[in-house]
Amino acid sequence: MTRQPLRLAILEAERVLSAAGVVSPRTDAELLAAHLLGVERTKLMMVPLVDPPVVQALHELVRRRAAREPLQHITGTASIGNVTLNVGPGVFVPRPETELLLAWGLATLEGVDRPIVVDLCTGSGALALAVANARPDAAVHAVEKDPTALSWARRNADQQAQAGDTPVRLYSGDITDPMLFMELEGLVDLVLCNPPYVPEGTPVPPEVRDHDPYDAVFAGRDGLDVVRHVVACAARLLKPGGGVAIEHDDTHGGSVPALLRARRVLTDVEEHTDLAGRPRFATARRTRPEA
Structure with a gap:
């Protein structure tokens, strides 16, 4: 199982959220990743690589946010x-x-x-x-x-x-x-x-x-x-x-x-x-x- 860069997963999340009209796509993408990983947003840089299941789980959270479910309801x-x-x-x-x-x-x-x-x-x-x-x-x-x-x-x-x-x-x-x-x-x-x-x-x-x-x-x-x-x-x-x-x-x-x-x-x-x-x-x- 090849680990993947978290940075790229967040960039893709930002793109999806931006296309959905979310006001702060980068912030929300990072907050969703931090929630999923159980770390503070400021500590995301300390998690350079993640397993594919984590990327898939992030995609699911992003899908919900792109459907305009409130970030706070997701977290x-x-x-x-x-x-x-x-x-x-x-x-x-x-x-x-x-x-x-x-x-x-x-x-x-x-x-x-x-x-x-x-x-x-x-x-x-x-x-x-x-x-x-x-x-x-x-x-x-x-x-x-x-x-x-x-x-x-x-x-x-x-x-x-x-x-x-x-x-x-x-x-x-x-x-x-x-x-x-x-x-x-x-x-x-x-x-x-x-x-x-x-x-x-x-x-x-x-x-x-x-x-x-x-x-x-x-x-x-x-x-x-x-x-x-x-x-x-x-x-x-x-x-x-x-x-x-x-x-x-x-x-x-x-x-x-x-x-x-x-x-x-x-x-x-x-x-x-x-x-x-x-x-x-x-x-x-x-x-x-x-x-």
Whole structure:
């Protein structure tokens, strides 16, 4: 059995993925190879030759990715912060741009001892678990209404707890419920949310259209059906000086900050862009009482 150069197998994978319209064919080809071999992507150069069955197995993974099955469904994982999550059918796959929202949230917690954090529309548990990992002293609460997504979040939370991270408190609930987290009203230091926000009818890539849950992506004609409830919930939960960060569609650079400014108890409203310079999330603070 003649061993074959891994480099050539990756080049062929890149060609196939590029022809299929995959946005980052080289990156995906290398990540699939690394997943198959059980090594980090940066260590692929240390595996110059592979057996033919490995090449065949890589071809099968590439075939699935070329059919626009999400990379994360093939590998079974997605990452945010220092946390690796289990993901698959029935749960929204976290995107890299959400890292910026996470970074803002963690920055607002600097100097806050034993903060209380709430993650609305938690999905896989991504933001909640990333915060719990970065801030072991935090009390992190997360809510999700979809039972399938919540099962993924519980699986991820159990895995992180076994790894020694601070347990996250998961709840089944709907953020349209005005009684949600009533016991935390006025006590929360940070509210984070990556809600459904794509306007209905917006063209989306096959990975999203065919694999992400519809209700985790789309939110009414203007994409703001869920965001409006998130703003109301955050205004109710935050303590004076507490912060809220809400991810949104790149068409919402004006509308989401306007929703935040419409709440008299919220101030310091800011819009933030992603790495491509597109509007991506908005933040605000709960007003402090006048001295």
